[in-house]
Amino acid sequence: MSPLEDLLALLWSSSTAVLAGVAVLLLLAFASRRFALQETRKGPPGPKPLPVLGNLLQLDLKWLHISLCELAERYGxxxxxxxxxxxxVVLAGYKTVKEALVNHAEEFGERHIYPMFQDINQGHGILFANGGSWKEMRRFAISAxxxxxxxxxLAEEKIRAECSHLISLFEKYDGQPFDTSRPVSKAxxxxxxxxxxxxxFEYDDTRFTCMVNRANDSIHMLGSKQIQLYNNFPWLFSWVQHRRMILKNCDESIQDIKDLLAQLKEKLNPRVCTGLVDCFFMRKQKEEDLSVEQNHFSEDNMVHVVANLFAAGTDTTATTLRWAMLLMAKYPQIQDGVQEELSRVIGSRQVCMEDRKNLPYTDAVIHEAQRFANIAPLAIPHQTSRDVTFQGHFIEKGTVVLPLLTSVLFDESEWETPNTFNPSHFLDEEGKFIKRDAFMPFSAGRRVCLGESLARMELFLFFTTLLQRFCFTPPPGTSEDELDLTPVVGFTHNPSHHQLCAVSRR
Incomplete structure (x- = not known):
């Protein structure tokens, strides 16, 4: 072999050795990085699932929130x-839920949209939408x-006026037992x-009555096992009766809304906004005049924004108010305390929001009714907007996330007697009202209820006005102990079917 060939061979062998060494180092680095990545991407723990069924054998779908609280004790x-x-992925306990929804609001801020809600909303509106359209509609709705x-x-005046109509309706029962659900829902x-x-609307308006009834019935059916089956296997269970009934209700309600929108459009005065619909029409026209490239102010969005506000505003506040009245009948000594405070501080005049600071016991009772009623135990499902490592657990983008509000409102580390209806949770030793961080019935973060301030005002004014005028008691022959506090499971938790007597105090 010539000296040149010897040199080339040496260079080749040296290069090969170097390349081999580099390759080994790269492989080791890749393996180390992959191992480290696997370690950092370790997902949250949980019970081992079965094929197809998942963890259904470990869950009670009727009382899912209770099953999940029990699993949280075992898995964290x-x-x-x-x-x-x-x-x-389930988030349990006040600190964890707050950390996710508030401190990591961007990562946990998307809405998971089950097939049934996609069928209803088609990506429009506020409650079951994501992306630019959702941001624009939510921003507009809050502003309007x-x-x-x-x-x-202005809102207070509307509520106080409605209180008078509700009192008149209750008085028609003349102290006899009646179902509070429809009157309160209409109010x-x-x-x-x-x-x-x-x-x-007048309470006997046929269209209004149908709209309220359809909204209440659909919300109840949305929590049924039929809809749970459809949401998980839409290709297999699209035929279920509850889905057909919900879609029929939605179609009829949307047509009613379109008719009302058409009437309002004819009377629209560009200089005066009498309601959110007027504001939407004017904003829609402005966006069209400016030829905005991404104009989300479409008729579909308008209809579904109105439908979302109508359904959410009707069900949640009415349900909480019904729980509050039932709890007063169940615990008459607490009702006596509220009425004593109202008589001492207010007398016979109508309550106003300014009075709340002087009614600490009453305010505490209202807050405790919200906590104890726990009407949205699972909140509305969220979804991760991107990969996130949270409390040491890797959660992939697009994962369904359940903020377990039950575990917040009944967190034993936050509430002294979580399983008891106890207004003292919101009172200090001197009887003054105190705020509690773990009071989170409206959820938190980017998806917090946009009507929270209105709902709080409604609950306070309706509750105090009704307690001024009536004592709520069980029907004759029924004791307080016999009043059932077991909720009816639906999309929200309503009280079991019951009747109460509204006995005039005058």
């Missing part, structure tokens, strides 16, 4: 379950509602209608 405040084949007096004097719905449409 962040854990994974499978509902059929759907992976779900504030302009129309949400949480302010709270009218507050939303007066803000959205600019006017209220």
């Amino acid at each position: 405040s962040v854990f994974t379950i499978y509902i059929f084949t759907k992976k779900v 509602l504030r302009e129309l007096g949400m949480g302010k004097r 709270t719905s009218n507050i939303i209608c007066s803000i959205v449409y600019g006017s209220r």
Whole structure:
């Protein structure tokens, strides 16, 4: 071999050795990085799922929130379950839920949209939408509602006026037992209608009655096992009766809304906004005049924003108010305490929001009714917007997340007697009202209820006005102990079917 060939061979062998060494180092680095990545991407723990069924054998779907609280005791405040084949990460306890929804609001801020809600909303509106359209509609709704007096004097006047109509309706029963659900639903719905449409409806209005009934019935069916099956296997269970009934209800309600919108458009005065719909029409025209490239102010969005506000504003506040009245009948000594304070501080005049600071016991009772009623135990499902490592657990983008509000409102580390209806949770030793951080019935973060301030005002004014005028008691022959506090499971938790007597105090 020539000297040149010897040199080339040496260079080749040296290069090969170097390349081999580099390759080994790269492989080791890759393996080390992959191992480290696997360690950092370790998902939340949870019970081992079965094929297809997931963790159904370990869950009670009727009382899912209770099953999840029990699993949290075993697996911690962040854990994974499978509902059929759907992976779900559950967040339990006040500190964990707050950290996720508030401190990591961007990562946990998307809405998971089950097939049933996609069928209903088609990505429009506020409650079940994501992306640019959701941001624009939520921003608009909050701005418009504030302009129309949400949480302010104008809204207070509307609520106080509605209180008079509700009292008149209760008085017609003359102290006899009646179901509170429809009257209260109509009263709270009218507050939303007066803000959205600019006017209220009479309680005997046929269209209004049908709209309220359809909304209540659909919300109840949304929590049924039929809809749970459809949401997990839409290709297999699209035929279920509850889905057909909900879609029929929605179609009829949307047609009613379109008819009302058409009437309002004919009377639109560009210089005066009487309701949110007027504000939407004017904003829609402005966006069209400016030829905005991404104009989300479409008729579809308008219809579904109105439908979302109507359904949410009708059900949640009415349900909480019904729980409050039932709890007063169940615990008459607490009702006596509220009425004593109202008589001493207010007398016979109508209550106003300014009075709240002087009614600490009453305010505490209202807050405790919200906590104890726990009407949205699972909140509305969230979804991760991107990969996130949370409390040491890796959660992939697009994972369904359940903020377990039950575990917040009944957190044993936050509440002295979580399983008892106890207004002292919101009172200090001197009997003054105190705020509690773990009071989170409206959820938190980017998806916190946009009507929270209105709902708080409604609950205070309706509750105090009714307690001024009536004592709520069980039907004759029924004792307080016989009043059932077991909720009816639906999309929200309503009281079991019951009747109460509204006995006049005058």
